[in-house]
Amino acid sequence: MKTIISPVKGTRDFYPEAMALRQWLYGELARVSRSFGYQEYEGPCLESLALYEAKSGEELVKEQAFCFADRGGDQIALRPELTPSLARMVAARQGQLPLPIRWWSFGPFWRYERPQKGRTREFFQWNVDLVGVESPEADAELAAVAATFLRNVGLMPSQVYLQVNNRRLVETELARLGVASEQRGMVFRLIDRRDKMRASEWDAYAAEQGLSASSIRGIALLLEDKELWKKSEELQSFFGAVKALGVEEYVEYDPTIVRGLDYYTGTVFEARDRDGEFRAVLGGGRYDNLVGDVGGDRLPGFGFAMGDVVIQLVLAKFGRLPTPRTASAQVLVTTFAASELNTSLDLARRLREVGILVEWYPKPDRLPKQLKYADQAGIRFAVICGPDEMARSSVSLKDLATREQIEMKVEDLAVEVRRRVLDPLMA
RNA sequence: GUGGCUGUAGCUCAAUUGGCAGAGCACUGGACUGUGGAUCCAGUCGUUGCGGGUUCAAGCCCCGUCAGCCACCCCA
Numbered sequence: 463m464k465t466i467i468s469p470v471k472g473t474r475d476f477y478p479e480a481m482a483l484r485q486w487l488y489g490e491l492a493r494v495s496r497s498f499g500y501q502e503y504e505g506p507c508l509e510s511l512a513l514y515e516a517k518s519g520e521e522l523v524k525e526q527a528f529c530f531a532d533r534g535g536d537q538i539a540l541r542p543e544l545t546p547s548l549a550r551m552v553a554a555r556q557g558q559l560p561l562p563i564r565w566w567s568f569g570p571f572w573r574y575e576r577p578q579k580g581r582t583r584e585f586f587q588w589n590v591d592l593v594g595v596e597s598p599e600a601d602a603e604l605a606a607v608a609a610t611f612l613r614n615v616g617l618m619p620s621q622v623y624l625q626v627n628n629r630r631l632v633e634t635e636l637a638r639l640g641v642a643s644e645q646r647g648m649v650f651r652l653i654d655r656r657d658k659m660r661a662s663e664w665d666a667y668a669a670e671q672g673l674s675a676s677s678i679r680g681i682a683l684l685l686e687d688k689e690l691w692k693k694s695e696e697l698q699s700f701f702g703a704v705k706a707l708g709v710e711e712y713v714e715y716d717p718t719i720v721r722g723l724d725y726y727t728g729t730v731f732e733a734r735d736r737d738g739e740f741r742a743v744l745g746g747g748r749y750d751n752l753v754g755d756v757g758g759d760r761l762p763g764f765g766f767a768m769g770d771v772v773i774q775l776v777l778a779k780f781g782r783l784p785t786p787r788t789a790s791a792q793v794l795v796t797t798f799a800a801s802e803l804n805t806s807l808d809l810a811r812r813l814r815e816v817g818i819l820v821e822w823y824p825k826p827d828r829l830p831k832q833l834k835y836a837d838q839a840g841i842r843f844a845v846i847c848g849p850d851e852m853a854r855s856s857v858s859l860k861d862l863a864t865r866e867q868i869e870m871k872v873e874d875l876a877v878e879v880r881r882r883v884l885d886p887l888m889a
Numbered sequence: 890g891u892g893g894c895u896g897u898a899g900c901u902c903a904a905u906u907g908g909c910a911g912a913g914c915a916c917u918g919g920a921c922u923g924u925g926g927a928u929c930c931a932g933u934c935g936u937u938g939c940g941g942g943u944u945c946a947a948g949c950c951c952c953g954u955c956a957g958c959c960a961c962c963c964c965a
Contacts, residue, residue, distance in 0.1 A: 468956060525890085526963080543965085571965080576890085578959060587965060658961095721964095732965095745965065769965030798923080833925035848923055862925065 472575070472583025482786035484586065487770060488568055491588045494611045495566035498603065500590060503565045505547030511537040513546045513756070526573040528583075540572040544589045545749075545765060546756070552593060553758030561594030563763075580741050580772045588744075591765035593752055598696045601729040601748055602703035604764045608733060608744055609709035611768075616782040622743060625716035626731040629747075631694040632684075632720060639680040641673070649673075649681065650720045656685055657718060657738075684717055691715040700729060725749045731766070735776050743776055744768035789840035791821035792883050796832045798848040800825075809845055809857060809875065816876045818883060836862055843879060 469475060476484060492502070511529050528540040541547060544567060552563060567589045577583055590607055592600055605624055612622050632653075633646060641649055648671055656664060661682075668678045684690065691697040697715065704713045713731075721730040730747030734740070746766020753761050777783045795810045797803060806822055813820045821841060823832045829846070836844050846858040846867075857875050860867040861882070870878055 471956080573964080575963075576961095577957090581964075585965065742965070767965055772965065796924095828922080829924050830921085831925090835925090837925050844925085846924075850923075858924095860924075865925085867924080 470583070472577040474582060474584070478788050479786075482788050483774070483783065484770065486784055486786050487773070490611065490615055491566070491568050494607060494614055495590060497610070498564070498607050500564040500566040500607075502567060503551070504567055504569055505541070505544060505551060507541055507570065508538050509541050509547060509550075511539045513550060514539055514542065526575055528572045528574050542571060542573045544569075544571070544587065544767070545591075545752075548589075548591055548593075548765075549753045549756045549758070552761065553753040553756050556753065556758045556761070562600075563591070563593040565593075566590045580775055582771055586770040588768045588770075589765065590746075590767075591763055593761055593763035595764075596748075596750075596762040598699035598729070599703040601696075601764050602700050602707060604746060604766055605700075605704055605713055605731055606707040606709045608731070608746075608766055608768070609712035612712060612733065613709070615777060617776065617780060619711040620736060621780050622712075622733055622735050622776060624713045624731045624733050625719045626691075626697070626700070626713055626729065627716060627719040628691070628694050628697050628700075628729045629720065629726055630728055631690065631697065632717075635684055635690070635693075636681070639677050639684075641677055641681075645671075645673070653681070653685065653718060653720045687717055688715060690717050696729065721745060721747055725751075727751075729764070733768075735779070739779070740772050740775055743772050787840060789842070791819040791839070791841050793818055793820050793843045793845060793879060794832070794836040794839070794841045795820060795822050795845045796829065796847070797823045797826050798829075798846075802826075802847070802852075805847055805852070809847060809872070812872075812876045813845075813879055816880050818876070818879055833860075833862070843882070845875065845879075 474480070495502070511527065514527060527542050530538055532538050548565065552559065568586060570584060571587050572584050574583060575581060590604060592604060605626065609624060629650075632650075636646060636649060637643075652664075652668055652671065652673075655667075659667065665678055665682075668681070669675070673681075691701070701710070701713070701715070704710050719730060719732055721732065726747035727750040728748035730745075732745035733743040735743070744766055746764065748762070748764045750762050751760050752763045753759070774783065793813055795806045795813070797806045803826075810820045810822045821839070823835065833844060836842075842862055844860045844862060846860060851857050851869065854869075856869050856871050858867055858869045859875065859878060859882075868878075
């Protein structure tokens with residue numbers, strides 16, 4: 463066996479079928495984003511490593527960033543997330559950009575992690591951010607964008623839903639339990655692990671972290687209190703807005719959701735499948751200070767991101783992955799003889815001139831083989847021009863789906879094909 | 890970074906205690922010389938991921954290495 467250079471670990475090849483699926487996903491994201499008035503933007507895939515040192519967590523930069531020195535010796539990173547680029551772009555035009563900013567994006571990101579189910583080193587991510595508004599209703603809009611997407615792609619609330627919490631609420635409750643403020647980060651991580659451990663293990667682990675038995679008991683109670691949100695005016699307003707936005711069946715309070723990232727300050731959410739089979743489908747939250755760390759004035763915002771990998775796993779599980787048509791063309795122009803190659807090229811040109819997608823069969827194989835190729839390529843129509851047709855200055859058009867074949871003058875071909883291709887019953 | 894499982898034809902997988910590397914699908918050709926998805930027949934396809942070791946003999950056992958998958962960590 464020949465040795466094929468293997469692809470870079472954690473990357474995926476997008477063969478045409480996979481590419482069609484990615485394009486379908488892109489179309490769905492674009493549709494829902496635009497319907498809420500968000501504008502598409504894009505940042506560079508290369509950024510200086512310093513940008514992430516300013517904005518992102520230690521772990522993300524030191525452990526997960528793909529970075530290298532360029533020829534001039536500057537430290538460059540392949541972007542592991544978009545938010546710092548957004549912050550930079552907003553800061554550079556602060557004062558010029560009318561607020562609020564509603565921007566969305568879908569592009570590639572890289573993280574140097576061990577690939578496994580639902581996680582690759584190169585992935586595509588949908589980012590949606592609302593900057594310059596600080597209100598529970600703004601938070602709810604982002605939840606609605608996410609939920610509407612889930613609904614649009616056919617995922618039911620019984621299958622996938624948003625879990626919501628508020629960090630300010632959690633902090634208040636922790637303070638009431640006597641947890642010191644410098645322990646909060648550790649406790650957030652602890653909360654994050656609650657459902658990954660057995661209760662006894664979790665208790666022991668919590669004690670190891672230096673929490674008192676009464677604090678641990680208090681935290682455990684917090685995590686089971688599904689009514690806790692009523693203590694938060696923010697969350698009360700949030701859920702009211704969610705209802706007005708018509709997505710309440712997708713959105714639930716969940717006291718165990720805190721999110722790992724340090725910069726979240728208020729409401730946070732993530733979407734998961736109800737069975738808990740997969741990792742989070744999407745996640746996001748409110749940040750108080752988007753651009754401060756990159757040199758701008760304080761600007762609050764809310765953003766979430768969704769990777770393309772987990773959502774595809776979830777869609778596949780629930781039978782909601784479409785099978786997009788991957789036909790290379792609408793018409794195949796067959797080639798009868800080596801001496802008639804230009805006849806085929808001329809027919810193909812005539813069809814392209816009226817907007818038909820045309821593929822040309824490049825050599826005079828036996829006709830069955832050419833028709834079989836059209837079949838496999840998903841091409842519905844075949845144009846055939848052999849000696850019989852040529853003697854009459856005509857061509858034959860065969861519909862592979864109905865097996866119907868008609869002969870017509872060469873001049874009439876383009877119009878006839880166009881009529882059939884445009885016919886909705888033919889689609 | 891830590892641990893587990895798996896690498897055999899283009900694809901999916903067989904191969905008994907170590908004993909001649911096989912099948913289905915796909916592909917190519919033919920039956921059928923200008924009419925496709927069916928059927929039948931025939932044919933091509935391998936340094937068993939790579940390197941070393943044990944053995945008369947290794948796809949199988951041992952060591953290393955690479956790759957893939959899964960879990961931990963973290964996160965989309």
